[in-house]
Amino acid sequence: MRWQWTRRSRSLESNNLRAKACLEKLIDWFRSKDGAAIAYSGGTDSTVVAAAAFASLKEKALAITVKSDFIPDDEIEAARAAAKKIGIRHIIHEVRLPRKIMMNPRERCYLCKLLIMGEVKRIAKEWGHYCIADGTNLDDLKSDRPGRRALEEQGIRSPLIDVGVDKAAIKGIAKLLGFDPKAPNSCLATRFTHGARITKLELRKVHLAERAIRERGFDCVRVRNFGELAKIEVERDRIQEFVNMEGLDGLLSKLHDLGFHRVALDLEGYRPSSTDGNGKPTIVQKRE
Structure with missing residues:
Protein backbone atom coordinates (compact mmCIF):
# COMPACT_ATOMS: atom_id res chain seq x y z
CA MET A 1 0.00 0.00 0.00
CA ARG A 2 2.82 2.39 0.89
CA TRP A 3 4.50 1.67 -2.46
CA GLN A 4 1.25 2.32 -4.31
CA TRP A 5 0.83 5.64 -2.53
CA THR A 6 4.42 6.63 -3.35
CA ARG A 7 3.88 5.78 -7.01
CA ARG A 8 0.65 7.81 -7.06
CA SER A 9 2.39 10.73 -5.35
CA ARG A 10 5.16 10.68 -7.94
CA SER A 11 2.59 10.61 -10.72
CA LEU A 12 0.78 13.62 -9.26
CA GLU A 13 4.08 15.45 -8.82
CA SER A 14 4.99 14.72 -12.44
CA ASN A 15 1.61 16.02 -13.62
CA ASN A 16 2.05 19.18 -11.57
CA LEU A 17 5.51 19.79 -13.01
CA ARG A 18 4.16 19.37 -16.54
CA ALA A 19 1.24 21.73 -15.82
CA LYS A 20 3.62 24.37 -14.41
CA ALA A 21 5.89 24.06 -17.43
CA CYS A 22 2.94 24.43 -19.84
CA LEU A 23 1.62 27.44 -17.94
CA GLU A 24 5.02 29.13 -18.15
CA LYS A 25 5.10 28.51 -21.90
CA LEU A 26 1.65 30.09 -22.25
CA ILE A 27 2.67 33.12 -20.22
CA ASP A 28 5.82 33.47 -22.33
CA TRP A 29 3.70 33.25 -25.50
CA PHE A 30 1.86 36.42 -24.45
CA ARG A 31 4.98 38.31 -23.31
CA SER A 32 5.90 39.22 -26.88
CA LYS A 33 2.48 40.81 -27.44
CA ASP A 34 1.63 44.48 -26.85
CA GLY A 35 -1.82 43.38 -25.73
CA ALA A 36 -4.29 40.56 -26.34
CA ALA A 37 -8.00 39.86 -26.49
CA ILE A 38 -9.28 36.39 -25.59
CA ALA A 39 -12.39 34.90 -27.19
CA TYR A 40 -13.72 33.80 -23.83
CA SER A 41 -16.46 31.23 -23.26
CA GLY A 42 -15.72 30.59 -19.59
CA GLY A 43 -14.85 26.96 -20.30
CA THR A 44 -11.69 25.43 -18.89
CA ASP A 45 -9.66 25.93 -22.07
CA SER A 46 -10.33 29.64 -22.57
CA THR A 47 -10.09 30.24 -18.81
CA VAL A 48 -6.54 28.89 -18.82
CA VAL A 49 -5.67 31.09 -21.82
CA ALA A 50 -7.25 34.16 -20.21
CA ALA A 51 -5.37 33.55 -16.95
CA ALA A 52 -2.05 33.24 -18.81
CA ALA A 53 -2.76 36.41 -20.79
CA PHE A 54 -3.56 38.34 -17.61
CA ALA A 55 -0.50 36.99 -15.80
CA SER A 56 1.66 38.28 -18.64
CA LEU A 57 -0.12 41.46 -19.78
CA LYS A 58 -2.21 42.59 -16.79
CA GLU A 59 -4.42 45.54 -17.87
CA LYS A 60 -3.46 44.98 -21.52
CA ALA A 61 -5.39 41.71 -21.53
CA LEU A 62 -9.10 41.62 -22.36
CA ALA A 63 -11.63 38.77 -22.28
CA ILE A 64 -14.58 38.99 -24.68
CA THR A 65 -17.66 36.77 -24.31
CA VAL A 66 -20.22 36.77 -27.11
CA LYS A 67 -23.70 35.90 -25.89
CA SER A 68 -26.28 34.34 -28.20
CA ASP A 69 -29.38 32.17 -27.96
CA PHE A 70 -27.14 29.12 -28.26
CA ILE A 71 -25.47 29.86 -24.89
CA PRO A 72 -27.51 29.48 -21.64
CA ASP A 73 -27.54 32.41 -19.23
CA ASP A 74 -25.97 30.36 -16.43
CA GLU A 75 -22.90 29.72 -18.62
CA ILE A 76 -22.58 33.46 -19.23
CA GLU A 77 -22.73 34.06 -15.47
CA ALA A 78 -20.14 31.34 -14.88
CA ALA A 79 -17.86 33.06 -17.41
CA ARG A 80 -18.38 36.37 -15.63
CA ALA A 81 -17.47 34.82 -12.26
CA ALA A 82 -14.36 33.09 -13.63
CA ALA A 83 -13.13 36.28 -15.31
CA LYS A 84 -13.60 38.15 -12.05
CA LYS A 85 -11.58 35.50 -10.22
CA ILE A 86 -8.76 35.86 -12.75
CA GLY A 87 -8.91 39.64 -12.52
CA ILE A 88 -9.04 40.21 -16.27
CA ARG A 89 -11.17 42.96 -17.83
CA HIS A 90 -14.27 41.26 -19.24
CA ILE A 91 -16.76 42.36 -21.87
CA ILE A 92 -20.02 40.50 -22.58
CA HIS A 93 -21.46 41.33 -25.99
CA GLU A 94 -24.85 40.04 -27.13
CA VAL A 95 -25.58 39.18 -30.75
CA ARG A 96 -28.76 38.24 -32.55
CA LEU A 97 -28.23 35.19 -34.71
CA PRO A 98 -29.50 35.56 -38.29
CA ARG A 99 -32.19 33.34 -39.73
CA LYS A 100 -29.63 31.53 -41.90
CA ILE A 101 -27.92 30.16 -38.79
CA MET A 102 -31.18 29.39 -36.93
CA MET A 103 -32.30 27.31 -39.92
CA ASN A 104 -29.41 25.02 -38.93
CA PRO A 105 -27.73 24.23 -42.25
CA ARG A 106 -24.85 21.78 -42.40
CA GLU A 107 -22.37 24.68 -42.33
CA ARG A 108 -24.05 26.21 -39.25
CA CYS A 109 -21.01 25.82 -36.98
CA TYR A 110 -18.76 27.56 -39.48
CA LEU A 111 -21.23 30.41 -40.07
CA CYS A 112 -21.83 30.92 -36.35
CA LYS A 113 -18.11 30.87 -35.49
CA LEU A 114 -17.42 33.30 -38.33
CA LEU A 115 -20.03 35.70 -36.93
CA ILE A 116 -18.87 35.40 -33.32
CA MET A 117 -15.17 35.78 -34.09
CA GLY A 118 -15.95 38.71 -36.35
CA GLU A 119 -17.60 40.42 -33.37
CA VAL A 120 -14.70 39.54 -31.08
CA LYS A 121 -12.28 40.96 -33.64
CA ARG A 122 -14.29 44.18 -34.01
CA ILE A 123 -14.49 44.76 -30.23
CA ALA A 124 -10.83 43.91 -29.75
CA LYS A 125 -9.79 46.51 -32.32
CA GLU A 126 -11.97 49.12 -30.61
CA TRP A 127 -9.93 48.47 -27.46
CA GLY A 128 -6.66 48.58 -29.37
CA HIS A 129 -5.96 44.84 -29.24
CA TYR A 130 -4.82 43.23 -32.47
CA CYS A 131 -3.69 39.87 -31.12
CA ILE A 132 -6.80 37.76 -30.63
CA ALA A 133 -6.53 34.30 -29.08
CA ASP A 134 -8.93 31.44 -28.35
CA GLY A 135 -8.91 28.21 -26.34
CA THR A 136 -8.50 25.64 -29.12
CA ASN A 137 -6.06 23.00 -27.88
CA LEU A 138 -3.89 20.25 -29.33
CA ASP A 139 -6.50 17.51 -28.88
CA ASP A 140 -9.08 19.54 -30.83
CA LEU A 141 -7.05 18.93 -33.96
CA LYS A 142 -7.89 15.22 -33.75
CA SER A 143 -11.56 15.79 -34.64
CA ASP A 144 -13.38 17.52 -37.47
CA ARG A 145 -14.30 21.03 -36.27
CA PRO A 146 -15.91 23.17 -38.98
CA GLY A 147 -15.44 26.26 -36.84
CA ARG A 148 -11.67 25.90 -37.11
CA ARG A 149 -11.80 27.26 -40.67
CA ALA A 150 -13.55 30.38 -39.40
CA LEU A 151 -10.79 30.94 -36.83
CA GLU A 152 -8.16 30.76 -39.53
CA GLU A 153 -10.09 33.12 -41.82
CA GLN A 154 -10.45 35.66 -39.01
CA GLY A 155 -6.79 35.41 -38.05
CA ILE A 156 -7.49 34.10 -34.54
CA ARG A 157 -4.45 32.64 -32.77
CA SER A 158 -4.53 29.46 -30.69
CA PRO A 159 -1.69 29.64 -28.13
CA LEU A 160 -2.54 26.26 -26.60
CA ILE A 161 -1.75 24.66 -29.95
CA ASP A 162 1.29 26.85 -30.53
CA VAL A 163 2.95 25.72 -27.28
CA GLY A 164 1.71 22.11 -27.47
CA VAL A 165 -0.88 22.00 -24.67
CA ASP A 166 -3.43 19.16 -24.64
CA LYS A 167 -6.53 18.47 -22.52
CA ALA A 168 -4.61 16.64 -19.80
CA ALA A 169 -2.24 19.56 -19.33
CA ILE A 170 -5.13 22.05 -19.37
CA LYS A 171 -6.80 20.24 -16.48
CA GLY A 172 -3.55 20.35 -14.54
CA ILE A 173 -3.10 24.07 -15.21
CA ALA A 174 -6.69 24.79 -14.17
CA LYS A 175 -6.12 23.05 -10.84
CA LEU A 176 -2.91 25.02 -10.29
CA LEU A 177 -4.90 28.21 -10.86
CA GLY A 178 -7.60 27.16 -8.40
CA PHE A 179 -10.27 26.24 -10.94
CA ASP A 180 -12.15 22.94 -11.00
CA PRO A 181 -11.96 21.57 -14.57
CA LYS A 182 -15.44 21.71 -16.09
CA ALA A 183 -17.07 18.85 -17.97
CA PRO A 184 -16.76 19.31 -21.74
CA ASN A 185 -19.60 21.28 -23.24
CA SER A 186 -20.64 22.73 -26.57
CA CYS A 187 -23.26 25.19 -27.72
Whole structure:
Protein backbone atom coordinates (compact mmCIF):
# COMPACT_ATOMS: atom_id res chain seq x y z
CA MET A 1 0.00 0.00 0.00
CA ARG A 2 2.82 2.39 0.89
CA TRP A 3 4.50 1.67 -2.46
CA GLN A 4 1.25 2.32 -4.31
CA TRP A 5 0.83 5.64 -2.53
CA THR A 6 4.42 6.63 -3.35
CA ARG A 7 3.88 5.78 -7.01
CA ARG A 8 0.65 7.81 -7.06
CA SER A 9 2.39 10.73 -5.35
CA ARG A 10 5.16 10.68 -7.94
CA SER A 11 2.59 10.61 -10.72
CA LEU A 12 0.78 13.62 -9.26
CA GLU A 13 4.08 15.45 -8.82
CA SER A 14 4.99 14.72 -12.44
CA ASN A 15 1.61 16.02 -13.62
CA ASN A 16 2.05 19.18 -11.57
CA LEU A 17 5.51 19.79 -13.01
CA ARG A 18 4.16 19.37 -16.54
CA ALA A 19 1.24 21.73 -15.82
CA LYS A 20 3.62 24.37 -14.41
CA ALA A 21 5.89 24.06 -17.43
CA CYS A 22 2.94 24.43 -19.84
CA LEU A 23 1.62 27.44 -17.94
CA GLU A 24 5.02 29.13 -18.15
CA LYS A 25 5.10 28.51 -21.90
CA LEU A 26 1.65 30.09 -22.25
CA ILE A 27 2.67 33.12 -20.22
CA ASP A 28 5.82 33.47 -22.33
CA TRP A 29 3.70 33.25 -25.50
CA PHE A 30 1.86 36.42 -24.45
CA ARG A 31 4.98 38.31 -23.31
CA SER A 32 5.90 39.22 -26.88
CA LYS A 33 2.48 40.81 -27.44
CA ASP A 34 1.63 44.48 -26.85
CA GLY A 35 -1.82 43.38 -25.73
CA ALA A 36 -4.29 40.56 -26.34
CA ALA A 37 -8.00 39.86 -26.49
CA ILE A 38 -9.28 36.39 -25.59
CA ALA A 39 -12.39 34.90 -27.19
CA TYR A 40 -13.72 33.80 -23.83
CA SER A 41 -16.46 31.23 -23.26
CA GLY A 42 -15.72 30.59 -19.59
CA GLY A 43 -14.85 26.96 -20.30
CA THR A 44 -11.69 25.43 -18.89
CA ASP A 45 -9.66 25.93 -22.07
CA SER A 46 -10.33 29.64 -22.57
CA THR A 47 -10.09 30.24 -18.81
CA VAL A 48 -6.54 28.89 -18.82
CA VAL A 49 -5.67 31.09 -21.82
CA ALA A 50 -7.25 34.16 -20.21
CA ALA A 51 -5.37 33.55 -16.95
CA ALA A 52 -2.05 33.24 -18.81
CA ALA A 53 -2.76 36.41 -20.79
CA PHE A 54 -3.56 38.34 -17.61
CA ALA A 55 -0.50 36.99 -15.80
CA SER A 56 1.66 38.28 -18.64
CA LEU A 57 -0.12 41.46 -19.78
CA LYS A 58 -2.21 42.59 -16.79
CA GLU A 59 -4.42 45.54 -17.87
CA LYS A 60 -3.46 44.98 -21.52
CA ALA A 61 -5.39 41.71 -21.53
CA LEU A 62 -9.10 41.62 -22.36
CA ALA A 63 -11.63 38.77 -22.28
CA ILE A 64 -14.58 38.99 -24.68
CA THR A 65 -17.66 36.77 -24.31
CA VAL A 66 -20.22 36.77 -27.11
CA LYS A 67 -23.70 35.90 -25.89
CA SER A 68 -26.28 34.34 -28.20
CA ASP A 69 -29.38 32.17 -27.96
CA PHE A 70 -27.14 29.12 -28.26
CA ILE A 71 -25.47 29.86 -24.89
CA PRO A 72 -27.51 29.48 -21.64
CA ASP A 73 -27.54 32.41 -19.23
CA ASP A 74 -25.97 30.36 -16.43
CA GLU A 75 -22.90 29.72 -18.62
CA ILE A 76 -22.58 33.46 -19.23
CA GLU A 77 -22.73 34.06 -15.47
CA ALA A 78 -20.14 31.34 -14.88
CA ALA A 79 -17.86 33.06 -17.41
CA ARG A 80 -18.38 36.37 -15.63
CA ALA A 81 -17.47 34.82 -12.26
CA ALA A 82 -14.36 33.09 -13.63
CA ALA A 83 -13.13 36.28 -15.31
CA LYS A 84 -13.60 38.15 -12.05
CA LYS A 85 -11.58 35.50 -10.22
CA ILE A 86 -8.76 35.86 -12.75
CA GLY A 87 -8.91 39.64 -12.52
CA ILE A 88 -9.04 40.21 -16.27
CA ARG A 89 -11.17 42.96 -17.83
CA HIS A 90 -14.27 41.26 -19.24
CA ILE A 91 -16.76 42.36 -21.87
CA ILE A 92 -20.02 40.50 -22.58
CA HIS A 93 -21.46 41.33 -25.99
CA GLU A 94 -24.85 40.04 -27.13
CA VAL A 95 -25.58 39.18 -30.75
CA ARG A 96 -28.76 38.24 -32.55
CA LEU A 97 -28.23 35.19 -34.71
CA PRO A 98 -29.50 35.56 -38.29
CA ARG A 99 -32.19 33.34 -39.73
CA LYS A 100 -29.63 31.53 -41.90
CA ILE A 101 -27.92 30.16 -38.79
CA MET A 102 -31.18 29.39 -36.93
CA MET A 103 -32.30 27.31 -39.92
CA ASN A 104 -29.41 25.02 -38.93
CA PRO A 105 -27.73 24.23 -42.25
CA ARG A 106 -24.85 21.78 -42.40
CA GLU A 107 -22.37 24.68 -42.33
CA ARG A 108 -24.05 26.21 -39.25
CA CYS A 109 -21.01 25.82 -36.98
CA TYR A 110 -18.76 27.56 -39.48
CA LEU A 111 -21.23 30.41 -40.07
CA CYS A 112 -21.83 30.92 -36.35
CA LYS A 113 -18.11 30.87 -35.49
CA LEU A 114 -17.42 33.30 -38.33
CA LEU A 115 -20.03 35.70 -36.93
CA ILE A 116 -18.87 35.40 -33.32
CA MET A 117 -15.17 35.78 -34.09
CA GLY A 118 -15.95 38.71 -36.35
CA GLU A 119 -17.60 40.42 -33.37
CA VAL A 120 -14.70 39.54 -31.08
CA LYS A 121 -12.28 40.96 -33.64
CA ARG A 122 -14.29 44.18 -34.01
CA ILE A 123 -14.49 44.76 -30.23
CA ALA A 124 -10.83 43.91 -29.75
CA LYS A 125 -9.79 46.51 -32.32
CA GLU A 126 -11.97 49.12 -30.61
CA TRP A 127 -9.93 48.47 -27.46
CA GLY A 128 -6.66 48.58 -29.37
CA HIS A 129 -5.96 44.84 -29.24
CA TYR A 130 -4.82 43.23 -32.47
CA CYS A 131 -3.69 39.87 -31.12
CA ILE A 132 -6.80 37.76 -30.63
CA ALA A 133 -6.53 34.30 -29.08
CA ASP A 134 -8.93 31.44 -28.35
CA GLY A 135 -8.91 28.21 -26.34
CA THR A 136 -8.50 25.64 -29.12
CA ASN A 137 -6.06 23.00 -27.88
CA LEU A 138 -3.89 20.25 -29.33
CA ASP A 139 -6.50 17.51 -28.88
CA ASP A 140 -9.08 19.54 -30.83
CA LEU A 141 -7.05 18.93 -33.96
CA LYS A 142 -7.89 15.22 -33.75
CA SER A 143 -11.56 15.79 -34.64
CA ASP A 144 -13.38 17.52 -37.47
CA ARG A 145 -14.30 21.03 -36.27
CA PRO A 146 -15.91 23.17 -38.98
CA GLY A 147 -15.44 26.26 -36.84
CA ARG A 148 -11.67 25.90 -37.11
CA ARG A 149 -11.80 27.26 -40.67
CA ALA A 150 -13.55 30.38 -39.40
CA LEU A 151 -10.79 30.94 -36.83
CA GLU A 152 -8.16 30.76 -39.53
CA GLU A 153 -10.09 33.12 -41.82
CA GLN A 154 -10.45 35.66 -39.01
CA GLY A 155 -6.79 35.41 -38.05
CA ILE A 156 -7.49 34.10 -34.54
CA ARG A 157 -4.45 32.64 -32.77
CA SER A 158 -4.53 29.46 -30.69
CA PRO A 159 -1.69 29.64 -28.13
CA LEU A 160 -2.54 26.26 -26.60
CA ILE A 161 -1.75 24.66 -29.95
CA ASP A 162 1.29 26.85 -30.53
CA VAL A 163 2.95 25.72 -27.28
CA GLY A 164 1.71 22.11 -27.47
CA VAL A 165 -0.88 22.00 -24.67
CA ASP A 166 -3.43 19.16 -24.64
CA LYS A 167 -6.53 18.47 -22.52
CA ALA A 168 -4.61 16.64 -19.80
CA ALA A 169 -2.24 19.56 -19.33
CA ILE A 170 -5.13 22.05 -19.37
CA LYS A 171 -6.80 20.24 -16.48
CA GLY A 172 -3.55 20.35 -14.54
CA ILE A 173 -3.10 24.07 -15.21
CA ALA A 174 -6.69 24.79 -14.17
CA LYS A 175 -6.12 23.05 -10.84
CA LEU A 176 -2.91 25.02 -10.29
CA LEU A 177 -4.90 28.21 -10.86
CA GLY A 178 -7.60 27.16 -8.40
CA PHE A 179 -10.27 26.24 -10.94
CA ASP A 180 -12.15 22.94 -11.00
CA PRO A 181 -11.96 21.57 -14.57
CA LYS A 182 -15.44 21.71 -16.09
CA ALA A 183 -17.07 18.85 -17.97
CA PRO A 184 -16.76 19.31 -21.74
CA ASN A 185 -19.60 21.28 -23.24
CA SER A 186 -20.64 22.73 -26.57
CA CYS A 187 -23.26 25.19 -27.72
CA LEU A 188 -26.88 24.04 -27.53
CA ALA A 189 -27.21 24.08 -31.33
CA THR A 190 -25.22 20.83 -31.49
CA ARG A 191 -28.21 19.04 -29.94
CA PHE A 192 -30.22 19.39 -33.17
CA THR A 193 -30.10 17.49 -36.45
CA HIS A 194 -28.87 19.54 -39.38
CA GLY A 195 -31.81 20.99 -41.26
CA ALA A 196 -34.08 21.07 -38.19
CA ARG A 197 -34.98 24.70 -37.49
CA ILE A 198 -33.76 25.89 -34.09
CA THR A 199 -36.05 28.03 -31.93
CA LYS A 200 -35.65 29.69 -28.53
CA LEU A 201 -38.31 27.35 -27.13
CA GLU A 202 -36.52 24.20 -28.27
CA LEU A 203 -33.17 25.53 -27.00
CA ARG A 204 -34.75 26.20 -23.61
CA LYS A 205 -36.18 22.67 -23.49
CA VAL A 206 -32.71 21.19 -24.06
CA HIS A 207 -31.08 23.48 -21.50
CA LEU A 208 -33.60 22.72 -18.75
CA ALA A 209 -33.50 18.99 -19.50
CA GLU A 210 -29.71 18.88 -19.25
CA ARG A 211 -29.75 20.98 -16.10
CA ALA A 212 -32.21 18.56 -14.48
CA ILE A 213 -29.88 15.65 -15.29
CA ARG A 214 -26.79 17.50 -14.04
CA GLU A 215 -28.59 18.23 -10.78
CA ARG A 216 -28.75 14.46 -10.33
CA GLY A 217 -24.97 14.14 -10.52
CA PHE A 218 -24.36 13.54 -14.23
CA ASP A 219 -22.12 16.44 -15.26
CA CYS A 220 -21.25 15.08 -18.70
CA VAL A 221 -24.62 14.91 -20.47
CA ARG A 222 -26.21 15.73 -23.80
CA VAL A 223 -29.91 15.81 -24.59
CA ARG A 224 -30.37 15.50 -28.35
CA ASN A 225 -33.57 17.15 -29.51
CA PHE A 226 -35.68 15.25 -32.03
CA GLY A 227 -38.87 17.27 -31.50
CA GLU A 228 -41.04 15.27 -29.10
CA LEU A 229 -38.19 12.78 -28.58
CA ALA A 230 -35.23 13.48 -26.30
CA LYS A 231 -32.19 11.23 -26.69
CA ILE A 232 -30.00 11.31 -23.58
CA GLU A 233 -26.26 10.65 -23.63
CA VAL A 234 -24.27 10.15 -20.43
CA GLU A 235 -20.81 8.65 -20.00
CA ARG A 236 -20.91 5.00 -21.02
CA ASP A 237 -19.53 3.70 -17.73
CA ARG A 238 -22.40 5.47 -15.91
CA ILE A 239 -25.30 4.24 -18.04
CA GLN A 240 -26.30 1.52 -15.56
CA GLU A 241 -26.09 4.05 -12.73
CA PHE A 242 -28.40 6.35 -14.71
CA VAL A 243 -30.96 3.58 -15.35
CA ASN A 244 -30.96 2.55 -11.66
CA MET A 245 -30.83 6.01 -10.12
CA GLU A 246 -33.31 7.03 -7.47
CA GLY A 247 -35.75 9.57 -8.81
CA LEU A 248 -35.67 8.40 -12.44
CA ASP A 249 -39.46 8.59 -12.67
CA GLY A 250 -39.35 12.17 -11.42
CA LEU A 251 -36.75 13.04 -14.05
CA LEU A 252 -38.89 11.51 -16.79
CA SER A 253 -41.89 13.52 -15.57
CA LYS A 254 -39.76 16.68 -15.74
CA LEU A 255 -38.77 15.95 -19.33
CA HIS A 256 -42.37 15.17 -20.23
CA ASP A 257 -43.47 18.49 -18.76
CA LEU A 258 -40.87 20.24 -20.93
CA GLY A 259 -42.51 18.75 -24.02
CA PHE A 260 -40.44 15.63 -24.61
CA HIS A 261 -43.17 12.99 -24.78
CA ARG A 262 -40.67 10.23 -25.47
CA VAL A 263 -37.29 9.79 -23.81
CA ALA A 264 -34.47 7.58 -25.11
CA LEU A 265 -31.13 6.61 -23.61
CA ASP A 266 -28.21 6.11 -26.00
CA LEU A 267 -26.51 2.83 -25.08
CA GLU A 268 -23.30 3.95 -26.78
CA GLY A 269 -23.01 6.75 -24.25
CA TYR A 270 -21.72 10.29 -24.60
CA ARG A 271 -19.39 10.79 -27.55
CA PRO A 272 -17.80 14.17 -28.32
CA SER A 273 -18.19 13.51 -32.03
CA SER A 274 -21.88 12.61 -31.67
CA THR A 275 -23.08 16.10 -32.47
CA ASP A 276 -25.92 17.73 -34.35
CA GLY A 277 -28.47 15.12 -33.41
CA ASN A 278 -26.87 12.22 -35.25
CA GLY A 279 -27.21 8.65 -34.08
CA LYS A 280 -30.19 6.39 -33.58
CA PRO A 281 -31.94 6.40 -30.20
CA THR A 282 -32.17 3.19 -28.21
CA ILE A 283 -34.19 2.39 -25.06
CA VAL A 284 -37.34 4.47 -25.40
CA GLN A 285 -39.69 5.32 -22.55
CA LYS A 286 -42.98 6.52 -23.94
CA ARG A 287 -45.44 8.75 -22.18
CA GLU A 288 -48.87 7.20 -22.11
